[in-house]
Amino acid sequence: MSNKIKALTIKVHPKTELQGVQFAWDRIPQLEVFTRNIIIPEIAVEQDGAAAVNIGTLVSGIPTVFARAALFESALNNIIDKDADASGLMLFYKSLVSEWKGFISCIALNYKDIEVNRVPLVYSDGKKLSDTENIYEPTGAFGNALFERQPLWCDQSLADNAEKVPFIDVISFKGNVVGGTSPDCFLFTSVSYNIKGKYPFINIQSGRFVDPLKSDLRPEELKIIYGYARHMLENIQQFKQHFSNLPADLRPSYENISACLQDWIKDMVKYQEQRNFARMDNPNPPEVGSLFTLPFSKLFNYSTLLYGSEGIITQGASSEFSIPFDPKDLLLTDATEIAQIDFGKEGAATKHFLANKPILLLAAETKGQPNNYAYFALPLTPLALNVFGANLDALTGLSPASNVKSRITALYDPNDKDGEKLIVHLKLFTDTGNEIIKQVVYKVTQESIMGKDILLWPNYISKQWNRYFLYSEIPHNDAKFQATPFIGNVNDDFFRIALDEKGIPLYLAEKGRALSVPGIKVQLHVASNNAVADNKYKYEIYESNQPFKGIRFSHAGVDCGFGIIRYKSFGDDPAFPWNMLNTTKALSPAFLGVDFGSTNSSIAYYSDSDKMIREDLKLTNKRISLLSTDLKNNDERPAVEDEIFFFQNDEILSNSIKSVLTIHDPRRIVNEKNSQSDFLLAQAVKGGFPCFEKNLPIDSALDNRYFLTYNRVGKAELVYNMKWSSQRIDKSYKTAYLSTLMLHVYAQLFVENHEPHTLKWSYPSSMGKDLLGEYRAIWDSLVDISPINNGVALKTYPPSDLSDIGDVQGGTWSLDSDAGSGWGAAEENGWGTEVDTKKKEVVEIPFDTAPIRFDFKLLGNKESLSEACAVANYLVRPNGGYSLNPGELVLCFDIGGSTTDITALCQMSGGKAMIKQNSIRFAAERMAQATRYSPNFRTVLLKMCERKGISIQGLNKGENKFSENTAPYYFEQVLDRLEHTDFNTFYLLIAAECKEMMSVNLYITGLIMFYAGQLVHKLRTEIVRSEDAPPAVKNTPPKIRIAFAGKGARIFDWFNAVDPSAANTYYTQMFIRGIGGEAVARKTIMPVNQSPLKIIDINSQKGDSYTDVKYEVSKGLAIPTDITKILVPTNKQAIEILGEDHFCIVMPNGEFKYLESTNSITPEMLEHIGDYFINYPPQGSQPCPRFMDFADLFYKVASSMFGLKMSSADFMAGFHDMNIENYIKGIPEFIEAKKRKLDEQKKFDYVAPVIILEGMKFFEKHLLKGIKIQ
Known part of the structure; x- marks a missing residue:
């Protein structure tokens, strides 16, 4: 047995077993060698080297919260030879290195799914360990566990006097925590993460990171990982430098990590070679951007700062217009749900469907459905939209010949298990040939935008124009989808999106209110609000003084992509708006003439540059449909909502404009300034739009309103027959109609290179001065309509009849004829006693005595004209007008909807002269009125x-x-x-x-011709009596030429179409009867021709095609009078004829003074009708002999030729029921004149020929009933 003392340590290989010291602790030398040889139980491994169990649990007992980080550091330091055999702990380390590489690959390939949150490892109360009340609070406790290594875990870039606290950056993938950062090993993973899904960097069985070289990588994926690993390797030294000020024993060393990365990069090259992938020569790292903050940003962040100008991508700023950008900032985040726009079957089946659309969207092929396409809002950021600018067409593949090679493409997967997906690829090509690829997978909104449109007006943009309008059926505050327009910057050479100081587009509305930005004028005229929440049809109308650039689409308030308007600088495709920002038009002066009628309106202009009236002015369609088409065939179906609630798309000649106004539901109108409703409704656009449509879904009608019915909006209201209305609301509607119509005119003249400088308007001679004054205020208000930048202020001319202040002699309020002052007189001075001033009114009505003085003058060129006067100017125009030879008298009837204006012209000593003008309320609308009663x-x-x-x-x-x-x-x-x-x-x-309607036609036209005969007799009498007529004129009976003007003039064609000879005879005989019979006619006029005999010329001057119908007044207004040099009387008193017998004036002495039918009639006479001016037929005489003379011929012809069913007894009953005095007192104009005199002490100004008034009554009370007889 050996006496050697073994150290009490973990079991290691015998060769590294340590010698112990008895009864004492001793330091272990060469700790790294010792730990590398620790013997642990055998661990089952898989083919890829990963452990079959979670080895992390085996080290859970290591006494530090940073055990995971320490393990990764040890693994990177110990696995030097990746190819060496490994078992036990080394095998575990090897699996950690593989996991570390997988973690890096995850960041490289899916950086958009990565979120990094820095967690300071300090106590939340900010106190130190010795002072805090909760020493076990995790963040602070973890920081304490670092002990003397705390400085290493702090941000060393902070100033020396700044407090440095330790931190850890917690990393999440798709919302789940997967690891964190460490200054020792860069990255480490958490213990229990588990990632679902198929990724090349994930072990499908364990759900944990793995080296992607163990998976099947696509070439582009390998290239991205390779570039990222090289990026990290190249920046390790810079990262290490971050800790250079730390003590030497704390400074990290990254030689082993560098070696690991180098080996990994070599392995990637081998992988590439084995798979025959293209060489990876210096690929750019992925555009991770600024995911991480210091110090880890030095290792992991990468942004390619590029520059773009109109889609040309460069490494440096090529010009002052270049926009710096990071490629990762070009696509919207993958959290965005992209809006789908459904264009129906045509869009789905047409490959290049968007090529003909004026809005840029993203086309996508449909996965699994060849030749099937879907369309989406652009998933690009505003930065990207500006970077590519006018070459967005090229980016989306619509301009393949462009020198811009970058492309955005998409694949639509409607059947993905997690819902519809849009896979978007963005390929950027730089000027140096570098290619940068971005891919984002988006969810698609569950619903699509379908059957809705957004419209622009006008169809051009120019620095000279400042009124742009947008109509949207997708309001910015709607519940489902929202569309919010934004504008472009006209001062930018490339017309890029106008951005605020934060780089956000200037969206024009929010929460029902328009944008408020200095220098930019935006209005939301019509809105979708709570007041109309119950209405299925939503729309809003914007106005901006800057042109629209595009649309932001949102769904339920969350942005879901953009649409950009495609302006064209060339070509003539009407589907696209023109970009004229780089063109300055030379606008020639235009002198406008506008004839606003009861039924129709007309506009003409004289070109100062061409020195002529521009023929056939046409208001063309200037609308642009972004999401649908404006080629709507109203012959097949009626006009829809956007055709009546916005500028018109029907193209019409300017003599065919209907005097009809479509009004908005008042609840929709935005009242920003709490204005009075009449002021609000008088504004252009807010007050409504002129309606040019010919096919409307009419439901019902009243005398001045049409009511339409739609499935979506429900009821719509149209106002017509406004001209003579004195209602306050109708004044607003008239102003709105003319204001919006003027926008049409300005737009049309702009494209014709003209600008209105002056405007003359017309009015009937019979219009009272109160209503005339109201119209003057309306026309004068139009000077504010101009959309021309730095344009000429429009000059509207006052009416000539308001310049005549009338008779100023005598006292307005005097009580008798002896009053010496216009202010009346009192018997006593000062405050004396009251006296009885009530005296019986003495009325003495003047009648014809002295000859009329015409006192001719040249018609001025700076005044608006009566319709009769304008027609006179038109009739004597150069090139096409009447020659008006000596010895001719031209009588022109301008037949409108509600009035017929009469003009008489002849040669006087000074030249061509207008000797009469007046108007009667008897016109073509009577024909329309009769249709109500016609059974057939x-x-x-x-x-x-x-x-x-x-x-x-x-x-x-x-x-x-x-x-x-x-x-x-x-x-x-x-x-x-x-x-x-x-x-x-x-x-x-x-x-x-429908013969009964022919009878009505004969009645109306016959009465006008009868009245014409009466007028000619009267005019001839006054010319002979006048001192202003030269002897040659007095001594020669004139040849009579009758002319008809106005749209209503066609009523004289009815009879002529049936039988021209009978028509000529009928009208000639009516004229002769009116003049007083053949004997009187022989003395008064000369036949136009003797052989064959032609007594009068009836409208021979008219063209076969009626090209100038309804242009007569507007052209007469537009033609400068210094060209025509027509004479007009200074005395504006109308030569109006009584036209009926048996009328008499009650003289002051009680005597009845009977007047001839040829006598003039004056307002004073009608003012006192029934009192001092009475109809008093002598005993045994007929009630209305002159009217009966007319009716006799009418009855004979109508009954014989067109089967009029009324009997002679019916006629006689009508004659005896004439009671014309009471009828006159019930006429609205009579009542108004009486009211003005009573309430405002204004002169009674209503006058009309009695013969016409009789005709009106008989027509209304008897003829209309008679035509119903079957």
């Missing part, structure tokens, strides 16, 4: 639709909505769809199938 009219419309292949909702498609109230609407709808060659066919169909 629907049949005519249906047959015409069938012939033309026209589909109109509610008439011949869908549920029948034709009724008495909607008949005028459908009449207009059919008329609007006819070509000029179709009208005669339509009139012949009416004559055959």
